[in-house]
Amino acid sequence: MAEARRRIAILGGGIAGLTAAYELTSPDQPNPPEVTVYQLGWRLGGKCTSGRDPSAGSRVQEHGLHVFFGFYDNAFAMLRDCYEQLDLSKDRYKTLWDALQPYDQITVMEEIGGKQVPWVINCPPLPGKPGDPHPPSIWSIVINVLKWLLRTHASIIDGLEGNQSPLQRIEGKLHRAVALAEGLGKVAVAHEKGDHEALAALIREAAEDLQERVSQVGVDDKLRRLLTLFDFVAANALGGLEDGFLFDPYRAGQRINGMEYRDWLSSHSILHLAEKSAVLRALYDLIFAYPGGDVNAKGDIAAGAMFLGLFQLWQYRGSVLWKMKTATGDIVAGPLYKLLLKRGVKFEFFSRVDRLMPSADGETIDSVTIGRQVTLTSGTYQPFIRVKDLDCWPAEPLYDQIDNGNLLKQQKVDLESPWLSWAHAPPPVTLKRGQDFDDVALAISVAALPPICGQLAKADPRWQRMMDEVQTVETMNVQLWFDRTLQDMGWGGKDGTLLGGYDVSQLDTWADISEVLPSEDWGANPPRNASILCGPMKGPAKPPLGDPTYPATALKAITAAAADFLQNHSAALWPALSQNGSFDWNALHAAPEIKGPDRLLAQYIRPNIAPSERYVMSCAGTIEARIRADDTGFANLTIAGDWIDNPQNLGSFEASVMSGKLASRALTGLPKEILRVDPKNPLLTPPTNWPPRFVEPLGNQTFPGRIDFKDVTLNSFWFEANYDKLAAICRTCFDEPSGGTVSCVPLSSWMMMSFADMGKGRFDSRPNMGWSAEKELAFWIFVGRKKAPDSDEIDEAFLFNPVLCLDNSVAMMDGREVFGFNKQRGWVDMTPRDAAAPSFRVDVFGATVDGPNVQWDRVPLLKLDGTSWLTAPGEILTDLAEVAAGLVREVPSLLPLRPGLPLLAEFLQALIDGTAPVLFLKQFRDIENQDLACYQAICTADSKITGFHGARLMKPGTLTISPVANLKIADAFGISPSTDTGIGVQLNIDMAFLPGRELWRAEPTK
């Protein structure tokens, strides 16, 4: 009999809930569950929902201004895929890109000499498109930031008069900072603390010198703005580096999320322009960062969350902003709904979640009470109306599908409002665990949870803390349609302007959204401009559910704020609409019989006051109160939404998408990847009991942390092996265990064999421990990780070390335990560094033949002789790039990596720069069944050359391999027992082995 499918109830159909449904029903799910979404009212999308009003040109009615930033990779990737999966041939927008309007400017309002003056910041498009695979790494963003500082400094120099020499010194420091950052490996967490400190010192000195220089001269507004941007970026870069954010994001995030962002920025700012700037105010405005809603109060954002958001914003792809060409809900939630329907997801509209009940033991969610809001005439609901070739969410329910629909309409019962109820609602239903659902994904926003989750808070106090501490704020939305173009209105800037920081009013953000007009249906005489004003609304910290007059009071307040804006503050934006100090009400699109200020009432004015409409804030000191999707305290409950602990922790579309992915991952283990987030993202608070601390037993001889080797002699020879045999080793070690997640091929049939005297090895984390020595033989294969098992494209190149024999058993244990080196006990004899004829011998622990009576002992494995120095006696090569060039010159076949690979240059450069990523299969045998592994992972770590003292080249030699029953290297590599090698090189270096990360780990399928 077929196994029953797991049933998952998603409560709330906002972006997070829809993303969870999208991931749970992804084709990647081996056993997709049955998913039902319960949503109050008639439409999906939550804070991003929208409605069309057929009585007013089917105009687009939003909850507020919605834009995507060009770094929303997860959101874009999901929507791109969604559009591709649907047949949109008859629709207005065939692809996501058709529906979006890229935009490359942000305007902020500044007060200069008592006047409000716009400041336009151009953000040129960057390569790629949001949602493309392989978003930029943290370190590439740092390098980009430093280059920007350098370029901006050049513009500052152009604007400054007088002595240029101090400025050239500053430029020199910034150049050094760029070079230093470029020289460090790509994985920021693997750098040395000192590297980041050195980088920060250079930026600090450059900014301090600049401060001194500009304090001696007059600065005009143009220069002040440049200096402000320089200060803003430099302060963030300094803060990120000095607070160890880029080095140890998790701990730094924990520390600085307790600080308010502006205070944190100020503590790192040198020119002290950034924290007072209009740019910063505009950013606070954009995310409604004012508890209690007062734009004149001090804003409040957790420093870590804001830093990370801005840091990612730095490397957007394509345009910095993507505006909507029509209603947000019709671009986002509409297509997602259609795709999910296709995948079999069930939608229960008009289903208000009233209560979650835990089981008696507090371990699981046992029941969910659903308040049914209406009875449907046919049992199901078709939610769309068609407007201009697009399926759209209507602004009101489709009453003809509802029993007593006319009455509902007449009584104006808003089914999204908790202040209103309807007498004809059918009785509630109770969903039961095991009968109606197995697991629950709660995707209702945090301010709506207290009445729903009171019982959860009793069972687990973290819930009470989260509901108390994660703050929300009401917002205002005023949409205006004008019978004038933007130019007629007197705005001097570009069409499509998005403007923030206009704090003369609570409506502090304005955007020209005229790009939506063609999607509306006005017939003759359509409006010429559509604009949106929004901002936080002054109001209570929690929804005043007990006050039935509240919705009317809120509407009155926002209408008054809109009238005040138009009458008293619109002239700075639209001077042509102010006549003799009075706003020209006739400019608003409305029926001719409506006169004067009443024309405002024909516009769309909306207070977002219902609990789940409130914007979720990220106030300092509150991030810790958030709960993770996989740590809710109830075995069958996960959570999704911009209010849960997620990699962004800001109220945004992208954060909601990430949270939905995390909810799906908590339930099924998939998706594995969240773009722009390291799989071991340290910003996600780990569950309190995971991972456990490593127990330091008495007399432990393996050690944590980075290993530093001083005075290493590394003699490396190349030889040609059998490509197919090397490919088979890759398959066995990577493709087969990971099921193709890490799929590798050799990049060459040439291998490297190194005889190393590792000099003095020390453990960074045990500075007082002294040192030890080791000699080793290592074989290296150059491998490339493929984009996918059936792809020819290579993503990354690594060194892979299938066998390593060494004479220090502690190093052997440490290498296996920490990284996954396949280390074997061996003995390596090497002639001294400067012997006239270098030769090498290696024995291993084992036996020459198999057999029950054979004693394992030290047996010969190989020798290499017949070589001599190629570099002239007494000559030493002192430049690593020169060594690489010398090698290639001597033996062109040393560039045997497959032709045409773009990575080849990158990989060689990494080696020359001194960093080489190494790949490992790390595993431990299971205790019960020793043919199985109880831990198995594919890991990578960088080996880094920290000092280079010289090199010499060696002539080819002969490698002679002896039979060893337990280490058949000639067979494994497909070489003859007597093989001529290629050229050799002896490097005299210092090196380090850095902490690494897992690329894949074996986990039971859920």
Ligand SMILES: Cc1cc2nc3c(=O)[nH]c(=O)nc-3n(C[C@H](O)[C@H](O)[C@H](O)COP(=O)(O)OP(=O)(O)OC[C@H]3O[C@@H](n4cnc5c(N)ncnc54)[C@H](O)[C@@H]3O)c2cc1C
């Ligand atoms: C005015 C405004 C403007 C914004 N602008 C932007 C922007 O430009 N860019 C950006 O990135 N982000 C913006 N955001 C933030 C973004 O909209 C949110 O972060 C995101 O939509 C939150 O999605 P969610 O799924 O986490 O929550 P929600 O959208 O709150 O979803 C919760 C869902 O649960 C439903 N629900 C609530 N109560 C119940 C119940 N009892 N029973 C059943 N269902 C229920 C709701 O109707 C909703 O569908 C803006 C937010 C606001 C308020």
